[in-house]
Amino acid sequence: xxxxxxxxxxxxxxxxxxxxxxxxxxxxxxxxxxxxxxxxxxxxxxxxxxxxxxxxxxxxxxxxxxxxxxxxxxxxxxxxxxxxxxxxxxxxxxxxxxxxxxxxxxxxxxxxxxxxxxxxxxxx
Amino acid sequence: xxxxxxxxxxxxxxxxxxxxxxxxxxxxxxxxxxxxxxxxxxxxxxxxxxxxxxxxxxxxxxxxxxxxxxxxxxxxxxxxxxxxxxxxxxxxxxxxxxxxxxxxxxxxxxxxxxxxxxxxxxxxxxxxxxxxxxxxxxxxxxxxxxxxxxxxxxxxxxxxxxxxxxxxxxxxxxxxxxxxxxxxxxxxxxxxxxxxxxxxxxxxxxxxxxxxxxxxxxxxxxxxxxxxxxxxxxxxxxxxxxxxxxxxxxxxxxxxxxxxxxxxxxxxxxxxxxxxxxxxxxxxxxxxxxxxxxxxxxxxxxxxxxxxxxxxxxxxxxxxxxxxxxxxxxxxxxxxxxxxxxxxxxxxxxxxxxxxxxxxxxxxxxxxxxxxxxxxxxxxxxxxxxxxxxxxxxxxxxxxxxxxxxxxxxxxxxxxxxxxxxxxxxxxxxxxxxxxxxxxxxxxxxxxxxxxxxxxxxxxxxxxxxxxxxxxxxxxxxxxxxxxxxxxxxxxxxxxxxxxxxx
Numbered sequence: 001x002x003x004x005x006x007x008x009x010x011x012x013x014x015x016x017x018x019x020x021x022x023x024x025x026x027x028x029x030x031x032x033x034x035x036x037x038x039x040x041x042x043x044x045x046x047x048x049x050x051x052x053x054x055x056x057x058x059x060x061x062x063x064x065x066x067x068x069x070x071x072x073x074x075x076x077x078x079x080x081x082x083x084x085x086x087x088x089x090x091x092x093x094x095x096x097x098x099x100x101x102x103x104x105x106x107x108x109x110x111x112x113x114x115x116x117x118x119x120x121x122x123x124x
Numbered sequence: 125x126x127x128x129x130x131x132x133x134x135x136x137x138x139x140x141x142x143x144x145x146x147x148x149x150x151x152x153x154x155x156x157x158x159x160x161x162x163x164x165x166x167x168x169x170x171x172x173x174x175x176x177x178x179x180x181x182x183x184x185x186x187x188x189x190x191x192x193x194x195x196x197x198x199x200x201x202x203x204x205x206x207x208x209x210x211x212x213x214x215x216x217x218x219x220x221x222x223x224x225x226x227x228x229x230x231x232x233x234x235x236x237x238x239x240x241x242x243x244x245x246x247x248x249x250x251x252x253x254x255x256x257x258x259x260x261x262x263x264x265x266x267x268x269x270x271x272x273x274x275x276x277x278x279x280x281x282x283x284x285x286x287x288x289x290x291x292x293x294x295x296x297x298x299x300x301x302x303x304x305x306x307x308x309x310x311x312x313x314x315x316x317x318x319x320x321x322x323x324x325x326x327x328x329x330x331x332x333x334x335x336x337x338x339x340x341x342x343x344x345x346x347x348x349x350x351x352x353x354x355x356x357x358x359x360x361x362x363x364x365x366x367x368x369x370x371x372x373x374x375x376x377x378x379x380x381x382x383x384x385x386x387x388x389x390x391x392x393x394x395x396x397x398x399x400x401x402x403x404x405x406x407x408x409x410x411x412x413x414x415x416x417x418x419x420x421x422x423x424x425x426x427x428x429x430x431x432x433x434x435x436x437x438x439x440x441x442x443x444x445x446x447x448x449x450x451x452x453x454x455x456x457x458x459x460x461x462x463x464x465x466x467x468x469x470x471x472x473x474x475x476x477x478x479x480x481x482x483x484x485x486x487x488x489x490x491x492x493x494x495x496x497x498x499x500x501x502x503x504x505x506x507x508x509x510x511x512x513x514x515x516x517x518x519x520x521x522x523x524x525x526x527x528x529x530x531x532x533x534x535x536x537x538x539x540x541x542x543x544x545x546x547x548x549x550x551x552x553x554x555x556x557x558x559x560x561x562x563x564x565x566x567x568x569x570x571x572x573x574x575x576x577x578x579x580x581x582x583x584x585x586x587x588x589x590x591x592x593x594x595x596x597x598x599x600x601x602x603x604x605x606x607x608x609x610x611x612x613x614x615x616x617x618x619x620x621x622x623x624x625x626x627x
Contacts, residue, residue: 019408023411091453
């Protein structure tokens, strides 16, 4: 089964994403901030997720910082950033840090699912 | 820059000084000329009288000669006649002496004449009267001495008159030249004064004109250097005060505008998360219908639809607030036109089918790629097509067409619905404006779609316009620049399916 790590600081959004992605048949691991997301990654050890979905703005450690650490550790897991684009330079920075794709907030559900399908299909 | 004395004060002083100079030069000149004239007339009179007296002296001497030596032989020399003639000679000499007073040459000549006459009387007249004939050489010598002295005096007097005339002429000429030079000098001084005044105004006035132009051009930080005459300096200060006030107002306006934008941005952003969640869960319920009875399913559908509308409205508001704040971001890249039009067509088709409207998409062959953010242009097209779908009646005809016009690609969305009045066309791109407020209920929507479409198209460097006539449908057109980096003709990539459209 395809595993996803989803991180978002809003618990309701996180729950909604988890339930809908589970409905689509994915196994979902959740985190409510950047620190937790990194903890989940080290926990699962050899059993790494097939794709990571990161909200750009989170407390403790932002999605962008998590992305930087993941890529810094040499991991090539596809990372999709969800960004509200409050700063016009943000997308360029994320791309240069190694984001696989960026989904602007607000997103259409179909766009998100399409993107995840596309990227996980490539991976396996 | 230094502030100079007042213009009026300087003009007043300048005029006074000039007037005084002209008066002094003129009065001195006229006075001098008058004096020269008076002197000349006095001299002429004096010399003329002197000539008359010289003639008197001559005739008195002739009478003396006649008394001393009568013309006929039987007449005897008369002592009485001689004395009478000598007295008249002496009278004339006295008057002449008064006239030659102060002139050494004439005094000397007159002295010589009287001396030679006295000598003649003693050596010639007295002996003759006493009937003693003087030696012949003596009489002749003495007589011609007197005659010569008389002529010399007359000649000197004439020459003195001439020289006096010449002198007056020279004086008059010199004085006239002096007066003319004085007047010319005063006028020159006036000219220098006025050109100085004008020059002292020119630079500060030029700066004011330049400053006013810059201010009118929108540079509110424009200030002018205050300087020049008091009046111009006052104008400069007033200008700077006006600029200060304008800048203050503009800054205050910007601040309020900024606050409004920040407020809308923050509110929309905060509203979005809960709406996304509501919509997400409601959609999940409608997607997995098992376990729901028909009423529950209906409720879930209404929640999902309303949340979708709310989300659309919030997104529209956020887009506009970003556009106002200059933060609306697009990522234009070479984009083929046909797939874009076809994708949006597929998305919108269910809405047209729902109202039995015929919907056609036509894209000209071999169109070059456009410079566009595909997602944003899809949003513009969706807004235009949603309007056509909403406002055209059931069974109407709606067309989406793309064609090349010069160096741009034109997209046109047209319908054969009720159309718009000319007066309405002026407002269609304004926020919250709707064709007819009574229809608001029936057509729904936020009234922001066209305003956003305009912002997005303009952000792409394009332009949008609407044309219509009542009863003859409406056409909305916009143009996008052809991509310079793009391929000249499009190729069709693998189509990507997308369902669902903006609420």
